[in-house]
Amino acid sequence: MKGYNFAYLDDQTKRMIRRGLLKAVAIPGHQVPFGSREMPLPYGWGTGGIQVTASILGAGDVLKVIDQGADDTTNAVSIRRFFARTAGVATTTATAEATVIQTRHRIPEKQLREDQIIVYQVPQPEPLSRLEPSRIETKRMHGLADYGLMHVKLYEDISRFGQVSISYDYPVMVNERYLMSPSPIPAFDNPKMDMMPALQLFGAGREKRIYAIPPWTRVKSLDFDDHPFRTINAPHPCGLCGATDSYLDEVVTDNHGGRLFVCSDTDHCSERRAAGHVGTDGFQEAAE
């Protein structure tokens, strides 16, 4: 696009962000500060993710952007179009075809490969922020690997509710060293981070932090020996494609309590339907 640098950001900024990324990859799970720029979208819409994507994007890359698992929501569509215009890269909605995937709130159901990079949009990079308001103190806790406080939170949940009540942004230990926020993905997706073949990058624009998980790194969700980590999902098959192993969204369909459970990963769902899988509400969908 004329008048713009490739992928919007100027070279100096990209260079600064790449330096941060290198450091982040070298210290898995450690938050690296960076000079976050104003981007042409509001904070909370993925300013961190978009800057990371802009600085790693090359002319030959194929970009996929997902928002809550869907490729067709406002955020996903605008960011995809933004890079299509400013970088001229190819875009896709198919997980398997993408080389760079920017995501908000989900990890695709399809297993990622070594030649792919997934970029997470992160609102709050500090996993201890709700427990310890002081940044100085949390930095010290990270430095000394002093994470008893996070377990106090889990203890409180179990004593109050009988189970850990964190359903998204479930804290993880990366490479047995750093406590990390996985961004607000559902706890259901946490196991996918463990030993993932793809490089995982995290950008928090407002909080000005970058962190990363290199490929094939151990990522463990915090738990107690007698209360092991477990994922929670709606006990239904997908209404459209019949999948029983994917993360489901609950969609209210009318005012009489009618609801539909569908895959939150739209690409996964449509791929399954194309392959002939049909759920209980599938015909309805085909008739529309």
Next chain:
Amino acid sequence: MTEPTLLSGRGLGLSFGGITALADVDVDLWPGEMLAIVGESGSGKTTLLNVLSGRLTPDTGVVWYRDPNGQLHDVHAMPAPALRTLHRSDWGFVHQDPRQNLRMTVSAGGNVGERLMAQGARHYGDIRAAALDWLAQVEIDADRIDDLPRTFSGGMLQRLQIARTLVTHPRLVFMDEPTGGLDVSVQARLLDLIRSLVTRLQIAVVLVTHDIAVARLLAHRIAVMQRGRIVETGLTDQVLDDPRHPYTQLLVSSVLNA
């Protein structure tokens, strides 16, 4: 005494600008012993406590701590992680205001369990059992385990703080006016509790207090401070019954039935 000391301060000095808070202070503490530091307010008691526990760095002097293996450590030259580990395992600190130490938004059980979890305890059932055991030891009803500290009375908060501190079986506990701000009957019960726990668990204690009666009741030895110096030190009964330094005499005579 031939037994090696647990904690020794030598030639400690610290001034805040023109104010001398500590001057040439020597302190020794033996394992299982309770040492009271008394003096009027502003005499440097709390400063001394903070210096001994490594929370404040002195201008001059050194504090030695002997770990369970007999190894001596210069408290102020220790790397920060080691000092922090010490503070949450081998040592404890009981504040005058329990709110400084407790997490007010975390239940009583969570408060007691935090030090265990910080040390790597990862079994919920065990942590819960330890918390129940310690609540019983400090005479808090077991059914209060999931209550928030803000629903507790002042005396209960102080007892909860003690349970939270002692749960890791520290060898050395620093106490800063543990009975301050409590009414007399609650004070008496708390003193009783501290004395029985400390004796049973063989914990060494450095106790800062302005209340000579508290020192008399708890301490084996006593050190009297005035203007940042220790003016008199000795066995508690000896010092209080037969004070030699004029300031100690004044202090003792100003208290009824001390």
